[in-house]
Amino acid sequence: TRRLTQADLAKLYASGEKVSMFTCYDASFARLLDGAGVETLLIGDSLGNVIQGHDTTLPVTVADIAYHTAAVKRGSDHAFILADMPFGSYQESPEQAFRNAVTLMAAGAQMVKLEGGAEMAATVEFLTQRGIPVCGHLGLTPQSVHALGGYKVQGKGEAAAQRLRDDALLLQQAGATMLVLEAIPAALAAEVTASLNIITIGIGAGKDCSGQVLVLHDAFDIPPGKKAKFVRNFMDGASSLHDAAIRAVAAIKDGSYPAPEHTYAG
Ligand code: KIV
Numbered sequence: 093t094r095r096l097t098q099a100d101l102a103k104l105y106a107s108g109e110k111v112s113m114f115t116c117y118d119a120s121f122a123r124l125l126d127g128a129g130v131e132t133l134l135i136g137d138s139l140g141n142v143i144q145g146h147d148t149t150l151p152v153t154v155a156d157i158a159y160h161t162a163a164v165k166r167g168s169d170h171a172f173i174l175a176d177m178p179f180g181s182y183q184e185s186p187e188q189a190f191r192n193a194v195t196l197m198a199a200g201a202q203m204v205k206l207e208g209g210a211e212m213a214a215t216v217e218f219l220t221q222r223g224i225p226v227c228g229h230l231g232l233t234p235q236s237v238h239a240l241g242g243y244k245v246q247g248k249g250e251a252a253a254q255r256l257r258d259d260a261l262l263l264q265q266a267g268a269t270m271l272v273l274e275a276i277p278a279a280l281a282a283e284v285t286a287s288l289n290i291i292t293i294g295i296g297a298g299k300d301c302s303g304q305v306l307v308l309h310d311a312f313d314i315p316p317g318k319k320a321k322f323v324r325n326f327m328d329g330a331s332s333l334h335d336a337a338i339r340a341v342a343a344i345k346d347g348s349y350p351a352p353e354h355t356y357a358g
Pocket residue numbers: 115134135136137138139176272274295305307
């Protein structure tokens with residue numbers, strides 16, 4: 093069970109199979125998700141919320157992500173490891189981004205993710221030309237929550253939709269090999285996915301992305317209660333966390349998640 097590579101994920105994508113991704117922050121859950129067949133583990137800066145108890149991702153540091161990345165790496169044998177670049181660790185310059193990405197790659201990441209479109213294209217190019225695979229992140233970009241004025245659906249209206257289409261193409265041209273689309277209308281995500289030859293991973297972006305990412309604590313209803321519209325509680329009817337993870341992977345693969353009720357209209 094050797095570890096999946098970027099090339100393996102590209103093969104999955106080329107075959108038309110949906111790519112499964114979970115956020116993960118520690119070795120025990122990494123072991124559990126790896127055992128359930130999850131292909132990609134994202135050490136998301138959502139750890140600021142679900143692990144550290146902050147109400148935004150803004151306080152998360154490179155050292156925090158590196159610590160959790162090393163744990164996830166130790167706990168898994170098979171899954172591809174993707175680490176978030178936290179707020180303030182890459183926006184200043186390509187050189188700053190490279191320096192901090194190196195810390196995450198040294199901790200075990202195989203790819204780093206950063207938020208933003210056109211304004212990040214030069215940085216994405218700088219990293220990818222120097223051996224660091226990059227995943228983009230468009231739509232609802234939580235590190236910009238204060239600029240966006242809250243956690244709201246993005247890409248609504250023709251101007252915003254066109255900006256997102258343009259940003260997606262620019263990121264691909266800059267060398268990004270994966271793109272997270274968060275909280276945008278399903279039709280726009282479908283269009284962007286069809287226009288690219290790299291993997292799109294949706295969260296609140298409808299069923300037509302090349303794959304889906306689930307936030308671990310959301311998928312397992314921790315803590316119990318109301319979640320965002322796009323969240324499905326995979327513990328519903330599951331006999332264990334392992335069983336819930338297997339059901340989640342199956343639902344991503346067969347396209348039953350996300351269903352229309354998890355989806356935003358234009
Ligand atoms: O930090 C995170 O969990 C993420 C996913 C929601 C894509 O960036």
